[in-house]
């Protein structure tokens with residue numbers, strides 16, 4: 396395939412945008428080459444500036460669960476736009492989507508809308524700190540909660556008590572309030588509670604991890620965290636920015652029957668527009684201004700275009716919950732096909748999957764945490780990525796990302812993809 400015009404556009408972009416992109420992972424730095432510039436999209440397909448058609452397994456990193464340019468969403472946005480794009484006042488639409496979300500997700504009474512997943516997670520920990528009057532939080536190595544300072548902490552070697560900033564610009568003062576634990580390791584979390592007798596405000600976790608490939612929680616892990624939180628007066632925050640409205644109508648809380656104290660959303664909840672949200676019980680959410688003293692605000696929060704898109708998306712999912720079964724079946728079919736092709740070519744791999752999230756790791760060890768996710772053979776992944784791109788199959792340009800399956804994919808698309816994997820597998 397030719398990517399001539401994309402290359403030209405990238406050369407122009409890097410002159411005026413840092414790295415040519417407005418979010419780093421788009422830059423293809425992990426796989427080499429230049430990013431593909433997309434002109435338009437419909438259903439399961441992207442169309443790029445060179446007029447190539449690509450089968451999309453990123454889907455805007457999750458939101459397009461029903462496919463690109465999903466008509467009810469597009470129509471709602473057009474209709475709203477004609478009536479004004481922002482008022483800075485309350486609108487009836489905000490209450491409508493809030494009521495729907497509260498109805499779909501277990502264990503939440505109130506929800507506040509923001510403009511991104513980053514904002515949602517950053518606000519959730521401020522709320523947890525205000526509510527518990529404690530400073531420290533626990534996060535897990537390899538989990539991503541957006542780019543706010545408290546979350547840009549990487550694992551050091553060995554047991555880590557105080558985090559180390561992994562981005563210049565994050566102060567030591569901020570970093571030391573973020574404690575790091577290993578995913579799927581309850582003993583590690585228990586030890587952190589023991590080592591911090593002044594208390595921990597919150598544990599924040601991707602209840603199904605999706606930012607180090609896809610890693611489901613081990614049996615009993617989430618329930619164990621719930622117990623540790625209850626025993627220590629700590630809030631449990633489920634970051635469902637990726638999993639919310641994707642793995643089930645009620646997200647991971649529903650799927651694993653575990654209650655979180657605060658849940659954060661993004662991606663699907665905005666139907667492709669910039670939306671994030673955080674939600675919880677009255678007792679906690681009422682700590683927020685203007686009712687309570689924890690401050691949080693946003694000029695464009697609850698924006699009518701964004702709320703119109705989000706409402707149509709949630710409504711579509713709520714009206715047809717068989718979509719989750721269908722997505723899981725399609726993803727399982729894809730998994731099976733990929734396994735057969737990789738086996739036939741004697742490629743060493745691990746595939747993790749839950750619902751409509753799937754990831755392929757080029758290593759034989761089970762991938763259960765950040766360490767095992769990092770074992771994957773990146774050279775093989777690069778070949779795999781570029782091979783699939785040549786075949787018109789677009790997966791995330793990083794071995795640490797999940798593939799997102801959309802309901803717009805047909806079994807023909809999946810068969811085509813499996814054949815492409817077969818071709819590429821022979822070159823690995």
Ligand SMILES: *Cc1c(COP(=O)(O)O)cnc(C)c1O
Nearest residue numbers: 511512513539540541636637661
């Ligand atoms: C994408 C993501 C975020 C960040 O959301 P943005 O909208 O990119 O700021 C936070 N948490 C998780 C789990 C995510 O997948």
